[in-house]
Structure formats: C-alpha cells, structure tokens
C-alpha cells in the first residue's frame with residue numbers, strides 16, 4: 052500500500068513536471084505554442100472544451116464526495132435512506148444541461164470546420180506532399196521543384212498542401228502549425244495554411260512527423276517545415292534543382308558510381324541520367340539538414356553510415372532504419388572508397404548556396 056502511494060506520488064510529480072514543461076517550454080512538437088491561425092483556432096476550441104469539462108467535473112465530483120462523507124455508514128446507525136425512484140424534473144434537467152454544454156462546444160467547432168472548407172486563396176503556393184514508407188516527398192508543381200523530407204515555404208504566405216500516398220496510410224502533422232490529416236492512397240486530401248511569420252530573421256524550422264502507424268520504420272518518418280524570408284525562399288527555389296557541377300576527380304568518380312551502381316534506378320538527380328522514382332530526389336542534397344527522414348544528420352559521417360547500413364547484409368544491416376526500402380542485391384559491394392566518392396558527389400560543392 053505504501054509503495055503504491057509512493058508510486059502515485061512519483062507519477063503525479065512526473066506528469067505535473069511534464070505538463071508544465073509542455074505549457075511553458077517551446078518544445079519542438081508542442082501543441083501549446085502554435086504559430087498559425089489554424090493552430091490558434093483549434094486551441095480556442097480546446098480551451099472552451101477544457102473549461103466546460105472542468106466545471107462539469109467539479110460540479111459532479113464535489114457533491115459526490117460530500118455525499119460519500121455525509122452519508123457514510125456509522126456504527127450503530129441502522130436507518131435506511133429514503134428510497135427514491137425517478138424524478139422527472141431532475142431527469143429533464145440533467146439531459147438539458149449536457150445538450151446546452153455540447154452546443155457551446157459544437158458551434159465554435161462548426162465555425163472552424165466551415166472555415167477550413169472555404170476555397171483556398173487563388174494565388175496560394177501549391178505543394179504536393181507524397182507519403183512513402185518511410186519518407187516524405189515534396190513537389191512544387193508551379194516551381195518545378197522536387198525535394199524530400201524538408202518542406203520549404205516562404206513566410207506569411209497562403210499555401211495549399213495536397214496530400215497523397217505512394218503506398219499505405221500515413222498522416223501529416225506539424226504540431227506547432229495545428230491541423231493533422233490522413234495521407235491516403237488513391238485520395239487527395241487538402242490542407243490550407245497561411246505560413247507563420249518568422250521568429251528568427253534567417254528562417255524557422257518546425258518538426259513534423261507521420262502520425263499513422265505505417266510499418267516498421269514509422270517512428271523514423273519525420274520531416275521539417277522550413278519557413279524562410281521571401282527573398283531567401285526565392286533563392287532556394289533557384290538552387291533547388293541545380294544539376295551537380297563536378298569540381299573534383301573524387302566527385303567525378305562518385306557520379307560514375309552513382310550511374311553504374313543501381314543508385315540511378317531508384318533516385319533522380321536533375322540534369323543527369325538518374326531518373327528513378329522509388330527513393331527521394333537527390334538533387335542538391337547538400338542543402339538538406341538531415342537524411343533518411345530525420346534519422347541521420349546530412350554530413351559526411353551521416354551519409355557514410357546510411358550507405359553502409361543499407362548495404363552490409365551482415366548482422367548490422369539496417370540498424371539505422373529497419374525495413375528501409377533502399378535495398379540491393381545480396382552480392383552487392385560498395386567499398387569505403389566508393390562511399391567516400393559517392394558522398395563527395397552527393398554533397399558536391401555547388402550545394403548549400405541558397
């Protein structure tokens with residue numbers, strides 16, 4: 052009994068600490084510090100619901116506890132309480148009160164649902180988001196850009212996000228932006244936002260995550276929404292599809308390997324013969340912060356680890372991203388020198404220029 056009480060105390064303290072941290076700290080995936088109009092709308096309904104349910108909780112719990120105490124069994128008291136069966140007035144009352152309370156929750160909810168179904172701004176920037184096991188593809192049909200795992204947007208701009216899936220059901224969620232929607236095969240779901248105003252003058256990063264269990268590496272299916280000042284976004288668009296400029300012999304070797312070692316069958320790189328569609332588009336990979344959907348840093352070491360992990364078919368195969376669909380024939384060989392060359396090619400010197 053004592054240990055149960057102690058356990059409850061620890062749990063209570065922990066949840067209080069977590070709750071307070073979540074309220075006051077700008078955690079990467081907090082839903083308390085939202086930055087879009089939609090996020091604020093949702094939090095308003097959430098607040099109304101919380102206030103109403105808290106009042107209901109106390110209105111029920113306080114008389115209940117009082118009755119438990121007031122009418123408790125006393126030694127020697129053999130009286131039986133007055134037996135009551137049915138009371139129409141009370142029954143009507145406690146049916147009407149919840150109806151009225153639910154109307155107070157329903158009306159602001161309906162208002163937001165209607166607002167979300169309004170036609171998007173005709174000048175909005177369209178972004179097609181395609182969920183894959185286990186990474187995200189971002190296509191900008193009007194700008195001719197295709198990228199992965201990082202959704203670049205200009206600040207304070209209306210955008211239309213069109214959600215599609217290449218395989219199973221995923222879900223799109225950037226907690227600090229509010230709104231969450233399923234990404235379904237065969238259906239296009241649409242989300243509209245006005246992108247946030249910048250907090251940092253250089254740009255802000257918002258964490259996103261797949262929130263529908265979609266297979267073995269679902270937990271490693273992250274992405275980032277990158278909000279940039281308008282001018283910086285324009286220069287990102289200009290560099291995003293730059294074909295690689297080969298500057299060194301190592302980069303040349305890397306390109307030759309890329310075009311001979313089956314990489315090109317799954318990946319595209321603008322301006323080359325690589326036009327594969329299975330994996331992420333690797334054009335200007337150097338300007339991304341992470342690889343494999345937020346699993347590894349986009350550095351020489353990160354890329355090295357990724358390639359080793361995908362190719363070694365011994366015990367340490369796919370420890371970074373179990374089940375990853377980057378697969379090779381069993382006898383496929385890639386030496387450390389090959390990996391160095393491929394890494395140099397993928398992070399070629401023309402990258403990172405936006």
Ligand SMILES: [Cu+2]
Nearest residue numbers: 221261265272
């Ligand atoms: Cu998913």
